[in-house]
Amino acid sequence: MNNESLTLYLSHFIDELTKAGVRHVVVSPGSRSTPMAMLMAEHPDLHLYLHIDERSAGFFALGMAKALRKPIALLCTSGTAAANYYPAVIEANYARIPLIVLTADRPHELREVGAPQAIDQNHLYGRHVKWFVDMALPETGDTMLRYARSNAARSVYIASQAPMGPVHLNFPFREPLIPDYEHAYESITQAGQTVQLQNVARELPEEELEGFAHELAQYERGIIVCGALDSTGFSEQVVKLSKALGFPVLADPLSQLRSGPFLSKEIIDSYDSFLRDQTVRRLLAADVIIRFGAMPVSKALTFFLQENRDAEQWVVDGGGLWRDPSYSATRMIACEETSFCRKLSEKVRRNHHSQWIEKWIAVNEKTKEWMRTVNDVEFLDEGKLFYQLHHALPEGATLFVGNSMPIRDVDSFxxxxxxxxxxxxxxxxxxxxxxxxxxxxxxxxxxxLFLVIGDLSLFHDMNGMLAAKLHRLNVNIIIVNNNGGGIFSYLPQAEHPKHFEELFGTPIDLDYSLAAEMYGGDYQKISSWDEFQESVQKAVSHEGLSIIEVPTNREKNVMVHRQLWKNVSREITSMLLGERK
Amino acid sequence: MNNESLTLYLSHFIDELTKAGVRHVVVSPGSRSTPMAMLMAEHPDLHLYLHIDERSAGFFALGMAKALRKPIALLCTSGTAAANYYPAVIEANYARIPLIVLTADRPHELREVGAPQAIDQNHLYGRHVKWFVDMALPETGDTMLRYARSNAARSVYIASQAPMGPVHLNFPFREPLIPDYEHAYESITQAGQTVQLQNVARELPEEELEGFAHELAQYERGIIVCGALDSTGFSEQVVKLSKALGFPVLADPLSQLRSGPFLSKEIIDSYDSFLRDQTVRRLLAADVIIRFGAMPVSKALTFFLQENRDAEQWVVDGGGLWRDPSYSATRMIACEETSFCRKLSEKVRRNHHSQWIEKWIAVNEKTKEWMRTVNDVEFLDEGKLFYQLHHALPEGATLFVGNSMPIRDVDSFxxxxxxxxxxxxxxxxxxxxxxxxxxxxxxxxxxxLFLVIGDLSLFHDMNGMLAAKLHRLNVNIIIVNNNGGGIFSYLPQAEHPKHFEELFGTPIDLDYSLAAEMYGGDYQKISSWDEFQESVQKAVSHEGLSIIEVPTNREKNVMVHRQLWKNVSREITSMLLGERK
Incomplete structure (x- = not known):
């Protein structure tokens, strides 16, 4: 019986998925995916999140996996539905987020013969998944049930290994598509033989670390650079390493080093502002640079890395990939980052106190003095928004930051x-x-959770707000509305007015209060900083979707930012040059 | 100078694109694509359409290309922006729509080294484009400018050849990204040497057609099946062939045979209803079937093709692809369809008048008599909506039909x-x-233009409505709002209430008047058929976006449809059996 094989095969697959630790699946409705959807809904250990738009569904799963640091499953029907996952799959690939993408497909005999809703789904995501399997059609028999279980466990295994990432399993199904779901798991949860998964992190031998410790102790002018990184306990250990070596830590906002109990003066959080100046970069030139995590947001830091190509530059990556866009690396170290820092800091022996780190700390403090003057701006400036926010957010809050300008403003303010x-x-x-x-x-x-996002980015994924309504989520969205592409005002095209507004400014003049109403959210448009503070306070304990719109001005923002950076350049240059005299 | 090579290389490329006939480009804002965007905006023969959301932009270009039957260009920046085109690229691939997809990319030295917004864009759309080129970095010199021109012309050439489809050109750009746009085309439009493009359609030799004509004249019980097809003058010629052979034409709604001056009684437009009955299918069994175009929407017709596997089944496809999901083809003919019909109908000689075609015409008329009773339904039924619409739409209107239920209801009503x-x-x-x-x-x-679309499909691409606002388009949208996935009520899962509403019904309860307001559209929710008729009449001459929402009921719809089909089955069976006695 086809239904028996369909039911058995899939319930073994799903059961093993849960045994391997998957607890959440984001499902988009469809016909071909019916048997998987029904059997998933029936499994006691799986939580289903329904999402209509597969593009949003893909990113929703990505967000869950980012927060949980464990694989989240995705399920959709055949055809372009699956293609809508592509942006999220690519983001997961480069951000190293574990996703188990499950797509339903027509059976082999309906492929490439002009059948409806049948597209070539083999390797649909190309090189952007870690693993692809075109699954066999459902069959019973011991080997095929083990095959189903094995592929479930293996998908979790591969997705979870460093570097983590997405995998894609494509399931062809024949009609009839209704499984015997009601009793599917009664016997199976006992009977299925599961595979234990053990992922081992990359570790260096002790003698190599000894060598590194010895080598690093030779340098005075060293710095540590931390980008986005997901390694448990890393903050504590990298601060230890920094103290042991006497090297400052340049901490990207996504390094998670700017917040929390391991706060330390060695953490430099304003480098994006002071490294904009070429003279400052020259005066702070380093002899050795150790990098952890993704490339930081700061373009000024990228210049700094490029200009220090004579320095030793070490890149430590637990995922073992090649992260060196500045072509300055001298050593690639595929080692789990937290253990690297812990072990290395235990081995480092230094007996001189370094002026070097004090200089970085002083420059950082002076820079922040000037950057804090953004708070004196009276109109609704985007930089000030982040400065205010860092005071207003409560203990334990999560700040999700949109791309383009918000992430850069977080870096600065x-x-x-x-x-x-x-x-x-x-x-x-x-x-x-x-x-x-x-x-x-x-x-x-x-x-x-607070999301700060530009108006174009919000528009792009407005459908995503449906999740708040369907799943009763508590989310606070702060829209930085400069009515168009704010980042382009900082780029050279801003000097070419002829096509600027048409191609780059792109005002779309939408009333976001309507979107808020549509998705059942509260909405407030801010007209003063007092209102902003109040709204954020109110939002902290608000249940459901809350939208705070902050109307800003593209031209004024650029002016304020440039003036601040100019002040910082002047002050820090004179400070460093004065020191040298 | 980098800007000189950037400017020259791209202006040659763009100029050749226009010389090859491209007049329209849909542009999404981005930084890396700046030089192409600015130079396109500057070209006198190119119209630019800006779109923020690349997914919508891709489909917008697809819609333009569908209507124009000529390649439309698309331009976006690097990264996931390009991945958002994927659904439209896949649709273009299978629907045979010519698109020229242009993506900006980081230069080679910033690929796969952890640089920001750099993803692997090589073969980003996998097997779903007809051609991919990772373009050389901009360079001057006669050969490289000819290379740019040649690839422009060639992309149009390949996209336009049968079967038409999408092509992808990926352009790496280095900073600085601003071209010397102001004088870019002053000399170039004279100087560039362009390639003349000549696409030749597939034609059969006369003697083969003679053989076909002779062979077909042997059969009495023949039918012609026409699916979606884009071949100029096809309607007239296929009707001629039908008359010459005495074979009825089963015309899918997208065959464009149900409307226009070539209206003929040989065109059968209600087969989806009467072929649902197995006895009817058996009584109307054919000896020869000639298919043109895509597989029709009707599942009943698919069953009919499968059950007539003993018949000669010819598939004529000017694109030379393999369209045979029912595995019933006996002859594959790669020939331009219009010319096939014209030449064949001239060669066919028959001297007996066939009872066969009269039977099909009688069955078709009788079926429509019954289906027309949908008009007696008083509540807002989805079938009646299309029946009313086919009377209400004015001469020359375009009806764009959503997938899932609307296209099936168009087929029926x-x-x-x-x-x-x-x-x-x-x-x-x-x-x-x-x-x-x-x-x-x-x-x-x-x-x-009237779009009739279900609520979930509308929601999925709500962002698409921004185009109406930005480009002042006149579009009338009729939302068939059954608050969820209406089609699933027709499928077997409807009998499994346990997970039905969660997984398939999926009501999202959105107030679409808010979306209408957001995008500057008029909005009306219909509560009676009189209101519906009035709204459609008003919409015909309405400028801008107009939204008519028709609230319907999933359960009632299914009941009405099933009752109609039951009546048709009973009547037609008895008619055909009575005839035999």
Whole structure:
């Protein structure tokens, strides 16, 4: 019987998926995926999240997996539905987020013969998944049930190994598509033989670490650079290493080093502002640079890395990939980052106190003094928004940051604090797409959550807000509405007015209060900083979707930013040159 | 100078694109694509359509290309932006729509080294484009400018050849990204040497056609099946062939045979209803079947083809692909369809008058008598909506039909008429995604245009409505709002209430008047058929976006449909059996 094989095969697959630790699946409705959807709904250990738009669904799962740091499953029907996952799959690939993408497909005999809703789904996501399997048609028999179980466990195994990432399993199904779901798991949960998964992190031998410790102790002018990184306990250990070596830590907002109990003066959080000046970069030139995590957001830091190509530059990556866009690496180290820092800091022996780190700390403090003057701006400035926010957010909050300008403003204005604020963003491919949905997904496991997002990015994934309504999520969205592409005002095209507004400014003049109403959210448009503070306070304990719109002005923002950076350049240059005299 | 090579290389490329006939490009804002965007905006022969959401942009271009039957260009920046085109690219691939997809990319030295917004864009769309080129970095020199021109012309050449489809050119750009746009085309439009393109259609030798004509004249019980097809003058010629052979033409709504001046009684437009009955299918069994175009929408017809596997089944496809999901083809003919029909009908000699075609005509008329009783339904039934619409739409209107239920209801209730109504739909991959944007794109060249779409499909591409606002398009949207996935009520899962509403019904309870307001559209919710008629009449001459929402009921719809089909089965069976006695 076809239904028996369909039911057995899939219930073994799903059961093993749960045994391997998958607890959540984001499902989009469809016909071909019916048997998997029904059997998933029936499994006692799986939570289903329904989402109509597969693009949003993909990012929603991504957000959940980002927060949970475990694989989340996705299920959709055949055809273009599956293609809508592509942006989220690519982001997951580059951001190293584990996703188990399950797509239903027509059976082999309906492929490439002009059958309806049948597209070639083999390797649909090309090189952007870690693993692809075109699954066999459902069959019973011991080997095929083991095959189903094995592929479930293996998909979790592969997705979870460093570097984590998405995998894609494509399931052809024949009609009839209704499984005997009601009794599917009664016998199976006992009977199925499961595979134990053990992922081992990359570790260096002790003698190599000894060598590194010895080598690093030779350098005075060293710095540590931390980008986005997901390694448990890393913050504590990298601060230890920094203290042991006497090297400052340049901490990207997504390094999670700007917030929390391991707050330390060695953490430099304003480098994006002072490294904009070429003279400053020259005066702070380093002899050795150790990098952890993704490339930081700061373009100034990228210049700094490029200009220090004579320095030793070490790249430590637990995923073993090649992260060196500045072509300055001298050593690639495929080692789990936290253990690298812990072991190395135990081995380092230094007996001189370094002026070097004090200089970085002083420059950092002076820079922040000047950057804090953004708070004196009276109109609704985007930089000030983040400065205010870093004071207003409560202990334990999560700040999800949109791409383009918000992530850059966080870098410039969201300083160190002790409040355990986690900062999240989609920095695998840096898209403005899918941000709303990713934040919605993260909110399932992170409360309270604030998303700060530009108006174009919000528009791009407005459909994502449906999740808040369907799944009663608590999400606070702060829209930085400069009515168009704010980042382009900082780029050279801003000097070419002829095509600027048409191609780059792109005002779309939408009334977001209507979107709020549509998705059952509260809405407030801010006209003063007092209102902003009040709204944020109110939002902290608000249940459901809350939208705070902050209307800003593209031209004024650029002016304020440039003036601040000019002040910082002047002050820090004179400070460093004065020191040398 | 980098800017000189950037400017020259791209202006040669763009200029050749226009010389090859491309007049329209849909642009999404981005930084890396700046030089192409600015130079396109500057070219006197190119019209730019800006779209923020690349997914909608892709479908918008698809809609324009569907209507224009010529390649439309698309431009976006690097990263996930390009991945958002994927659903539209896949639809274009299967629906045979020519698109020139242009993506900006980071230069080679910033690929796969952890640089921001750099993803692997090589073969990003996998097997779903006809051609992919990773273009060389901009360079001057005679050969490289010819290379740029040649690839422009060649992309149009390949996209336009039968079967038409999408091509993808990926352009790496280095900074600085601003071209010397102001004088770019002053000399170039004279100087560039262009390639003349000549696409030749597939034609059969006369003697083969003579053989076919002779062979077909042997059969009495023959039918012609026409699916979606885009071949100029086909309607007239296939009707000629039908008359010459005495074979009825089973005309899918997208064959464009149900409307226009070639209206003929040989055209059978209600087969989806009467072929649902197995006895009827048996009594109407054919000896020869000639198919043109895509597989029709009707599942009943698919059963009919499968059950007539003993018959000669010929598949004629000007694109030379293999369209045979029922595994019943006995002859594959790669020949341009219109010329096949014209030449064959001239060669066919028959001297007996066939009872066969009269029987089909009688069955068709009787079926329609019964189906027309849908008009007696008083509540807002979805079938009646299409029946009413086929009377209400004016001469020359375009009806864009959503997937899932609307296209099936058009098949059942939108009968032959003389009003030159073009029916369009996305039937390459049959997705419910991107339908709003495709209709918006088609509306640039088709007026008046009515889109009839289900609520989930509308939601999926709500962002697509921005085009109406930004580009002042005239589009009338009729939302068939059954608050969820209406089609699932017709499928076997409807009998399994346990998970039905959660997984398939999926009510989302959105107030679409808010979406209408957001995008500057008029909105009316219908509560009676009189209101419906009035609204459609008003919409015909309405400028801008107009939304008519028709609230319907999933359960009632199913009941009405099933009752009608039951009546048809009973009547036609008895008619055919009575005849035999």
């Amino acid at each position: 969201f300083f160190k604090n002790s409040k355990q604020i986690e900062i999240m963003a989609n920095r695998g491919a840096n898209g403005i797409d899918g941000v709303v949905s990713t934040a919605m997904g993260a909110s399932v496991f992170r409360q309270p | 939108f009968f032959k008429n003389s009003k030159q109504i073009e029916i369009m739909a996305n039937r390459g991959a049959n997705g419910i995604d991107g339908v709003v944007s495709t209709a918006m794109g088609a509306s640039v060249f088709r007026q008046p």
